[in-house]
Amino acid sequence: MADLKATRDGFGEALVELGKTNENVVVLSADLASSVRANWFKDKYPGRFFDFGVAEQDMMSTAAGFALSGKIPFAATFGVFASGRAWDQIRVSICYMNLNVKIVGSHGGISVGPDGASHQALEEITLMRVLPNMTVIVPCDSEEARLATIAAAAHKGPVYLRLGREPFPIITDYKGDYKIGRAVTMADGTDLTIVGTGIMVQEALKAREELKKQGISARVINLHTIKPIDKEALIKAAKETGAIVTAEEHTVSGGLGGAVAEVLVENFPVPVRMVGMKDRFGESGEAKELMKYFGLSHEGLVTAALEVLKLKK
Amino acid sequence: MNRPSVEELKGIAREIRKDVVTMLCEAGSGHTSGSLSCVDIVVALYYYKLQNDPKDPKWAARDRFVLSKGHTCPTLYAVLARRGFFPCDALMTLRKRGSILQGHATISTPGCEASTGSLGQGLSIANGMALAGRMDFKDYRVYCLMGDGEQDEGQIWEAAMTAAHYKLDNICGIIDYNKQQIGGWLSDVKNIEPLKDKWAAFGWNVIEADGHDFKQLMDALDKAEMIKGKPTVIIAHTVKGKGVSFIEKNSVGFHGTAVKKADLEKAIKEIEEGK
Numbered sequence: 001m002a003d004l005k006a007t008r009d010g011f012g013e014a015l016v017e018l019g020k021t022n023e024n025v026v027v028l029s030a031d032l033a034s035s036v037r038a039n040w041f042k043d044k045y046p047g048r049f050f051d052f053g054v055a056e057q058d059m060m061s062t063a064a065g066f067a068l069s070g071k072i073p074f075a076a077t078f079g080v081f082a083s084g085r086a087w088d089q090i091r092v093s094i095c096y097m098n099l100n101v102k103i104v105g106s107h108g109g110i111s112v113g114p115d116g117a118s119h120q121a122l123e124e125i126t127l128m129r130v131l132p133n134m135t136v137i138v139p140c141d142s143e144e145a146r147l148a149t150i151a152a153a154a155h156k157g158p159v160y161l162r163l164g165r166e167p168f169p170i171i172t173d174y175k176g177d178y179k180i181g182r183a184v185t186m187a188d189g190t191d192l193t194i195v196g197t198g199i200m201v202q203e204a205l206k207a208r209e210e211l212k213k214q215g216i217s218a219r220v221i222n223l224h225t226i227k228p229i230d231k232e233a234l235i236k237a238a239k240e241t242g243a244i245v246t247a248e249e250h251t252v253s254g255g256l257g258g259a260v261a262e263v264l265v266e267n268f269p270v271p272v273r274m275v276g277m278k279d280r281f282g283e284s285g286e287a288k289e290l291m292k293y294f295g296l297s298h299e300g301l302v303t304a305a306l307e308v309l310k311l312k313k
Numbered sequence: 314m315n316r317p318s319v320e321e322l323k324g325i326a327r328e329i330r331k332d333v334v335t336m337l338c339e340a341g342s343g344h345t346s347g348s349l350s351c352v353d354i355v356v357a358l359y360y361y362k363l364q365n366d367p368k369d370p371k372w373a374a375r376d377r378f379v380l381s382k383g384h385t386c387p388t389l390y391a392v393l394a395r396r397g398f399f400p401c402d403a404l405m406t407l408r409k410r411g412s413i414l415q416g417h418a419t420i421s422t423p424g425c426e427a428s429t430g431s432l433g434q435g436l437s438i439a440n441g442m443a444l445a446g447r448m449d450f451k452d453y454r455v456y457c458l459m460g461d462g463e464q465d466e467g468q469i470w471e472a473a474m475t476a477a478h479y480k481l482d483n484i485c486g487i488i489d490y491n492k493q494q495i496g497g498w499l500s501d502v503k504n505i506e507p508l509k510d511k512w513a514a515f516g517w518n519v520i521e522a523d524g525h526d527f528k529q530l531m532d533a534l535d536k537a538e539m540i541k542g543k544p545t546v547i548i549a550h551t552v553k554g555k556g557v558s559f560i561e562k563n564s565v566g567f568h569g570t571a572v573k574k575a576d577l578e579k580a581i582k583e584i585e586e587g588k
Binding site: 063089 | 426428433440441467
């Protein structure tokens with residue numbers, strides 16, 4: 001079996017690389033350095049690491065001060081606290097000034113598991129993508145997280161990077177061609193398209209295999225950047241396959257589902273089914289068990305695919 | 314820097330106060346009384362303490378000033394214009410569409426270091442500038458002006474702990490302590506006393522001064538610079554609406570409103586006659 005690695009690990013590795021290659025990179029943490037893998041940077045570059053204790057709001061505005069002084073701060077904590085607790089600081093101190101701050105929200109999604117709903121971030125994509133100037137990235141494996149982190153450091157402006165805690169196999173195979181904002185077709189197909197983000201891309205590929213057994217050909221798109229969204233890839237998929245299923249470990253309200261629907265409604269409306277959390281909080285349980293329970297699984301995606309095909313003209 | 318005379322600073326402050334009431338009157342809205350209370354503080358900073366260059370607002374070695382109480386930006390705008398960061402003509406465009414002078418402080422104004430307006434965030438931003446300066450072995454100093462009502466914000470105290478933890482002696486906080494906020498007297502809305510003890514308990518060196526006495530303000534700014542190993546906060550006792558009697562008497566009413574056109578002449582006259 002392939003090596004399992006969490007997206008937060010790819011982020012931690014990239015930070016260490018950036019420490020060597022970019023002296024302007026500084027890392028800020030809110031008492032969760034080891035959980036978000038920022039401690040790997042801290043161990044190598046202690047003079048460029050700053051802890052703020054359990055004070056996310058202070059951390060975000062301080063990151064703005066670093067950016068106003070020419071630094072490239074990565075401010076990392078859990079997704080719930082990064083995107084929710086400090087939302088106004090991200091809005092006014094960071095996005096309003098279009099500052100070069102990289103916000104890293106680890107432990108995104110229901111896959112946080114036993115910690116329960118208070119710690120399962122299900123709203124970050126929505127909360128972050130409504131902010132002008134913000135770029136929102138959700139890597140699907142640790143290698144993509146590593147590349148996204150390097151790309152975020154090179155990108156000018158605020159970036160939100162959504163990471164997860166659970167280890168998964170590496171499914172991407174970039175050959176130096178990772179680009180923020182450019183979706184990746186993981187597998188082609190003609191009957192419908194599953195647009196996934198984050199670890200749901202893994203489930204989408206499994207769903208594709210099951211659909212294949214039923215004679216259905218599904219395209220799988222890895223929409224690793226939610227904003228700016230790859231309109232071209234989405235419109236092309238709508239035109240060529242005529243039906244879309246979105247897959248996210250996040251609320252569909254304003255999330256990936258909402259973002260994809262906005263593009264399709266205005267450009268090329270086709271039937272859509274959204275797989276994700278539906279206006280409810282999570283609860284405690286094991287990661288895989290919860291994903292299955294809430295339908296955030298390949299089984300859930302197959303059901304949605306069969307439904308959307310019935311609506312297809 | 315050589316000390317300007319107190320009379321000279323008083324004269325400048327009178328001009329700034331006239332600018333503030335006039336530009337707010339022209340705009341038809343805005344925050345009058347809190348802008349007037351901090352005039353002398355901002356004048357002392359820009360005409361005595363801050364090392365900066367109006368012709369090169371982004372000069373890397375400059376001292377930084379963050380206006381955390383962003384709603385009192387008219388005072389900052391008037392001072393920046395008179396110091397030569399941008400033409401004084403622009404002052405009459407305050408709050409109008411397309412203006413470089415937005416309703417709350419933004420970096421679209423030359424010389425303005427940070428966009429603020431949502432209270433409580435400026436001290437954290439200033440800390441980031443101070444930490445970055447220390448990392449780069451630059452000896453610039455960072456000043457942050459906060460409101461007294463703003464002390465209600467939890468983030469102020471998060472930032473206070475951060476500055477003390479990192480021993481940021483290159484930062485100086487200043488509180489415009491005019492004792493009133495939008496809802497009335499601080500003592501009625503939410504008591505922040507004992508303010509001096511609070512800051513001291515958070516690890517800061519605390520200096521109290523009369524925020525309308527230029528000698529005391531210059532002394533306080535000099536003393537702050539001498540303190541090593543910890544940040545300093547200057548609690549500047551001020552009068553909300555300072556300089557215009559009918560604004561001082563109704564300073565809560567003038568928190569978020571402008572002087573009416575019919576009253577402008579009276580206000581200007583009082584400022585000119587002020588000592």
